[in-house]
Amino acid sequence: MEHFAIVEGELGDGQQSREAVFLLFRSASRLRDHPSDSSLHESARLAVKLRGGAELTQNGDAVTDLPEEGQPIEAVSTVYSGTTFRSRLEADWARTLDTQSILWQYEPEQFTLPSGAHYLPDFWLPEIGTWLEVKGPATPRKEKAVELGKVRACRCDGPCACAWPGGEMVLLGWVAERAHGDINVARSRSGYASWAAAHGPSAYFALCPWCGLRQWITLRRPWKCRACRRSLESEELYQPHDRVLPFGSGSGWSPADTVAIRREIAEQIAEAEAADSEDSRSEAPYEA
Incomplete structure (x- = not known):
């Protein structure tokens, strides 16, 4: 499997590659949409094993351990x-x-x-x-x-x-x-x-x-x-x-925050669209 080849090639000497773990987490997150896919369960269980039994988000927060195949995700008190x-x-x-x-x-x-x-x-x-x-x-x-x-x-x-x-x-x-x-x-x-x-x-x-x-x-x-x-x-x-109400440990919100938040989102979208447009132009076939 692609995931295991990457892990075997990059972990080495017990050092866990963030890129490899993220690839495993990507498979793990797809379990909600494809609960019967045994390959996803295999990747998910390896991801849990790599992180000592708990899946991590990008910023290091622990989230619910992943289930065995065919079992619902269990809540963690x-x-x-x-x-x-x-x-x-x-x-x-x-x-x-x-x-x-x-x-x-x-x-x-x-x-x-x-x-x-x-x-x-x-x-x-x-x-x-x-x-x-x-x-x-x-x-x-x-x-x-x-x-x-x-x-x-x-x-x-x-x-x-x-x-x-x-x-x-x-x-x-x-x-x-x-x-x-x-x-x-x-x-x-x-x-x-x-x-x-x-x-x-x-x-x-x-x-x-x-x-x-x-x-x-x-x-x-x-x-x-x-x-x-x-x-x-x-x-x-x-x-x-x-997106005006921060979730979890986010800071409080006031209406004054809204303009800045919307401006930031608009700028991010514009940058992404500009990058996509540039990629499309660079990939277009050359015409003499």
Whole structure:
């Protein structure tokens, strides 16, 4: 196999080549899309062995050990801020909430849904009336979160009289969005937060200028702060692709950061397109 030939040729004397390990990680990361490919499992297990049982991202962060063939990726319990989380991804979301000064409670309440299913959401954000369910690549099912979102949504016939505008929100938190040009091939523990509403209109991240709380709202009008209920009609609203909410241990965000972030992304895209254009010209056949 190509991966093993490279490793045998470059490791030598116990020195582990970063390039070789990254090639193995590339195979490992493809397991989510091709779980039955035995060659990928072989490469993934070698990558784990090379790094002492834990896959690493480019910046050295450890991520979940890789599974045996045909088995789901197991979550690794992680302690953060005195709380033991069921997975690193949950702990990273707690850290993300902390950087935004969003108060959270971990698994405070279990529900019996109308379907009869029992459901224990990951986070309750009491200041903004939002449930957050963290979903990694090994736990793609979201039926319970969707059902809870339907049950807790506003059902008022007239103006909303719920404790929070639009009722309680149920949010799905995904793995991080990578920054443009990021070459990490492992499951990322940094980058930018990615989310979606479990039910109803899309969820947007916003900062209330009146009470200062960062929060998610939907586009159901009127747009109001979920805490102080003041209008957010004239405020900037952000989706995951805007990449304004640093994930994990990233620094806090303010609207003033957005222009710089978007400019940086635009410059990176322009540079990449210019390089592609230059390569295309250099590869074009010469015509006399």
